[in-house]
Amino acid sequence: MSDPAEEEPGQAVRLRLAEEKNVWLCTVRPDGTPHVTPVWFVYRDSTWWIGVDRASVKARNVREDPRVSLALEDGGSPVVAEGDASLVRGGFPREIVAAFQRKYGWDVSAPARPGAGRELLEVRVRRWLLAGTAQ
Template sequence: MSTQTIPAKAPARLLQERNIWLATNRPDGRPHLTPIWFVWQEDKIFICMKPDSVKARNLAANNAVALSLEDGSDVVICEGTAEYVAPPWSPALMAAFKAKYNWQIDEDKDYGHVMAITPQKWLSWGPA
């Protein structure tokens, strides 16, 4: 199934699952794939990274991304665009990372580069 509307099973999984796979594009066109912590909030996927990481540099040059939840039998894939979110971050966003990972993002000096992914296309197959 390919759709602009989020699959019915996706919101609950986005709230519960710990990791998501993030695909970005290197300047030479090669893909870069990495697992990353995330939160689902306000119909966006928020991720944090080091500002000098490969993924951050890739996103600065090309903000197109693909994300996939870990289960290869019950697939949820999102294609979208990433946008930098400057601090101060909303209390709700900080609380979401704290609740999910026991991680206070505003106190982490290394991983303080927050990006918001706006979904543009969803793909899903497997059990309903």
């Protein structure tokens, strides 16, 4: 029997992941408190991709503790994922850069400000929490 965390969510959830623009990302600060922020994302092949500034709080937090949670904005039909994030610096996958361009008209690899570096958060799901039930 396969682990439900390794399975893709159903078609309705996958459609939302393709269409919705924002997800709330929760990382863990060094003192153990949560840091929550809305971010743009692309979901492909069981992985969430999020563009971040290398010096951002979320990037610093993930370097210290890779555990994250993600929640789509609609509280009436919850889609929450828990996973482990890793940072990808440079050499961004072309298909992910193209997916951000299609979804947002945005070059995820371009620095937000002069001298700032960009990274991608790559989040593999450990567990889905859908409609109030852990899977």
